[in-house]
Amino acid sequence: MHFFYELKESSMEIEKKTSVHVPPHLHRSLECIFVTSGTLELGIGTELFHMNTGDFGIVFPEQIHHYQVFDSAFCQAVYLLAAPSLSGPFSDHLQNFVPEYPVLSAANVHPDITYALQSLLNLGTPAWTSVLCQSYTQIILSRTLPLFSLQPKKDLTGQDIVFDAVSYMAGHFTEELSLSRMAKDLGYSQFALSRVFSSVFHTNFNQYLNDLRLNCALGLLKNTSLPVTELAMNAGFTSLRTFNRAFKERFHMSPREYRKQQAAPGS
Secondary structure, three states, rough: OOOOOOOOOOOOEEEEEEOEEEEEOOOOOEEEEEEEEEOEEEEEEEEEEOEEEEOOOEEEEOOOOEEEEEOOOOOOOEEEOOOHHHHHHHHHHHHHHEEEEEOOOHOOOHHHHHHHHHHHHHHHHOOOHHHHHHHHHHHHHHHHHHOEEEEEEEEEOOHHHHHHHHHHHHHHHOOOOOOHHHHHHOOOHHHHHHHHHHHHHOOOOOHHHHHHHHHHHHHHHHHHOOOOHHHHHHHOOOHHHHHHHHHHHHHHHHHHHHHHHOOOOOO
């Protein structure tokens, strides 16, 4: 699942996969996480929330969030991304509020939630219809939102350097980008932005930018038939050689090998 570019208005993505570290990011979609084995840390803003097997987490649209996996044991989770248009009568809640504590313990996860998630996993993309997507999304929300303590969402644009940095990177990572251009566009010093990347994101500007582009390219490899050269350019890479090297360093295989693996039966 490629978290770093925005879903189309009517889109939904769902995948059960091994949990890995994912750097801070945001998007306009609702995100739900259901841990099926192991443990996971869900980070929202500067807070970290522990999730055990059977726990359910929720991230409202445009919340900065990330994932960390500290447990060396095998960890898997179901990740759901749903466009706000699928939320129906819950849309106002998603756009104007955020949960004070975004995790439900396994004991509080209603069977309808796991039923809806499993049903979406079983549908397969060709069978999806807008009615089914809306129905299952709203079942999940109807069984979870009453259990969360919601508080009004604050507009952090121009007031929070971390929010501004993540928002800016999400909107510009496919372009020719530098720290100096980012600093000029946002009105912050390069030093202040560098500190955000090192102290909050635990990386540097170039690595964070590279991660965004790799995640975008990964999604394009899995979900489109675009030639590798074209998808690399679409993700922001300036050369195929740079893309191939970065991809192999992270995933230990070439982009073409990855696509072939994904196309194999049972993958």
